[in-house]
Amino acid sequence: MEREEVSKREMRSFLMPRDPSIDRRFRPRPNKQLRLFDEVLLETSDSSSDCSDTESEYTKTGDEGGSSIDSEMETGPQVFLRLRPVESPSKLYIISECGNVLITSAATNENSSNNVNRMEKHYSFTNIFxxxxxxxxxxxxxxxxxIIDEECVTIMAYGTSGSGKTYTLLGDSVRxxxxxRALEHIFTLYNKQVYTAAKLKLVNARMVILEDDVTMKEMQIRRQLLALCPDMQAQHQRLKQVIHGDHEFEEKPAEEVSVMIWVSFVEIYNELVYDLLTLPPRQQNMEARRKNLKIVCNKGQVFIKGLTSIFVRSSEEALKLLRLGQQRLTYASTAVNANSSRSHCVFTVDVLKYHRNGMTTQNSYKFCDLAGSERVDKTGTIGSRLKEAQSINTSLMVLGRCLDAASSTKKKANADVIPYRDSKLTMLLQAALLGKExxxxxxxxxxxxxxxxxxxxVLSFASIAKNILFKQQLVKQHNTRYSLFAEYSSTGDSRDREYIEELEAQNISxxxxxERLNYDIVLKLQLQEEKLRKELTDTFxxxxxxxLKQCEERQERKIAMLNREFEAKIASIKRKYEEQIEDLQDEIEELKSPNSDIEIIDDE
Known part of the structure; x- marks a missing residue:
């Protein structure tokens, strides 16, 4: 009887299913979850590259030459802390003996708005500088x-206004x-594999092989933008010597692969996305209107529609474009920082690789300079500066919410969805927030x-990011057809490459x-058209x-003629009546004469 009751209790139906979290075999397991295979998974992940999309992915699906790895690995963001050098640093910030924990404690006379802030707090980081x-x-x-592991990475610099975020990312003319350093590292790593022509480009988050006319157009845009950049040859040589003196970058061995490097630069100002590498208008007297771009998410890929991406051949060209974009950024002075950035900016370096076997891979490096979190009472912002500060704080708040949701997703099964669509910044950094990069x-x-x-x-914000644990899928790679453009970089000698580069330069020039002559012809035709239009208008x-003058003269003659006719008619009528009056007067006189036979009878 007892066995029958147990079997009845264990019976499940569609309405009463078994809890999927229950182990039906009751196998032994540890109480605390341990990640025992991180090192093995990391080694396997190093052999694969990130994010590859080719033409075959859009046209053909299936097992034709494709390989995918379904294993997952748990990773989390790395959070580093840097303390800005000051003349008299405060004693409220103490680094622990282990070197990765910051201890904060408020002063006894500190008038804090929150009693919790007066407590001693410990913040752990990956490293503290x-x-x-x-x-x-x-x-x-x-x-x-x-960069050595060839992984897609998003690097964010976050902190209060004037704490050294931009200096950490860009440095100065000496340091x-x-x-x-990353640009120099990338071009040193792929020194012998950098291809000289823009044959492969990332279009709407998908890699596309460009036709010859499109390639020439891209090279022409590159040349025009580089002509607008400031001259940095001496500064670049000095920085290059400093960088190679500090680091020993290893060059990757020659492989049958062609590498094409593209850069882009965007600004997020008041929740509007602007391209910082656009060509100015041809006419100098026209004002350059910045166009608001749209962030699009398609099949899990996030991209900015209409963003200008420039093909570069050296670190000097990439650095020139970076400086050009910096000149177009929005800066303003506040009470805290005399040259404060009023927007978020993202500088992206896309490394596209085309292998001899037809496989294409992509590595993206995003460098985000986030605007400083501000308190209005201390920065003294008013008017437009106040609106900028509100937009900055709102986007940073949404970023904090996304990180908080990402950290709680691991702890709670019914956690909220990551609200990355609430801000343009989080939409752009969606891949990193979801653990795909x-x-x-x-x-x-x-x-x-x-x-x-x-x-x-800021430290509380960083502690939330430190507790995130992503489940990241390894990269899928797809094969596509082989194109002959890769042969020049692998089989051609240096003379052929120089000759090809010379021909390409001549072709571009x-x-x-x-194009300049066509523009001149169009301009002359427009001027001639305007002149003809003016002549026609004057003639008309x-x-x-x-x-109008002839009509007025005709009207005057007609009026004069009518006046004469009416005067003649009036004169004839006047004469007629005058004659009648004279006749009547004659008759009256005849009647009044004594010789008249007619008697006048009075009424009396």
Whole structure:
């Protein structure tokens, strides 16, 4: 009887299914989840590259030459802390002995708006860089390993206004920042594999092989933009010497692969996306109107529709375009920072590789300079500056919500969906927030007493990001047809390459000359058309004036003629009546004469 009751209780139906979280075999398992195979999965992930989309993916689907790996790995973002060098650093910020924990404690006389902020707090980071650490160590820890492993990575610089975010990313004329070092590292890594022509491009998040005319057009746009860039040859040589003196970048061995590198630069200002690498209008007197771009998400791929992406051949060209985009950024002065950035900007480097076997791969490196979180009472912003500060704080708040949702997704099964669509910044960084790309965050803090509460907000933001744990799928790679454009980079010698480059340069210059002549012809035709239109208008106005004058003269003659006719008629009628009056008067006189036989009878 007991066995029958047990079997009845264990019976399940469609309305009463078994809980999927219950192990029916009751196998032993540890109480705490341990990640025992991270090292093995990391080694397997290094052999595959990130994000490859080719033409065959859109036209053919199936197992034809494609390979995919369904295994998953758990990763989390790396969060680094950098303390800005100051003359008298505060004692409220203490680095622990282990070197990756920051201890904060408010002063006894601190008038904090929140009692919780007066408590001692511990914030853990991947690494903490004090004021003695230079740009070289920061790059070696944060960016260098990602480029060597050829992984897609998004690097964000976050912190209060004036805490050194832009300096960390860009540096100055002597101490190069992360972005110049990364550019030099990328071009050194693929030194012998960089292809000279733009044959492969990322269009709407998909890699497309360009036709010859499209390639020439891209090279012409590249040439026009580089002509607008400031001259940086001496500065680049100086930075290159500094970078190669600090690092020993290894060159990748020669393979049967062609590498094409593209850069793009966007700005998010007041929740509007602007392209910083657009060509100015041809006519100098016309004002350049910035066009708001749209962020599109299609089949899990996020891209900016209409964004200008420029093909570069060297780190100097990429650095020139970076400086050109910086000149177009929106800056303003506040009470905290005399040259404060009023927008978020994202500089993207796309490395596209075409292998001899027909396989294409893509690596994207995004460098995000987030605008500083501000308190209006301290920055003293009013008017348009206040609107900018509100947009900045709103986008950073949405970014914090996305990180909080990503961290709670691992802890709770029914956690909220990551609200990355609530802000343009989070939409653009969607891949990193969802764990599809590596995420590294460099948090900058000014260790002074007056920024204590602002620093606590930044540190709390960083602690949320540190607790995120993504489940990341390994990259899928697809094969496509082989194109002959790769043969020049692999089989041709240096003379052939120089000759090809010379022919391409001549072709580009001739195309530019043809375009310039066409533009001159169109301009002359437009001027001639305007002149003819003006002549026709003047002739038409003169004819109208002549016709009007003739009409007035005809009307005057007609009026004079009518006046004469009416005067003649009036004169004839007057004479007629005068004659009648005279006749009547004669008759009256005859009647009154005594010789008249007619008697006048009075009524009396």
């Amino acid at each position: 004090d004021s003695q650490v230079g740009q070289r160590d920061i790059y070696d820890k944060c960016v260098g390993p990602r 190069a920042g992360i972005i110049p 590596r995420l590294a965050m460099i948090v900058t803090v000014t260790p002074l007493d007056k920024y204590y509460e602002e620093n606590l907000n 001739l195309r530019a000359e043809v 106005e003169a004819s109208i004036q002549t016709n």
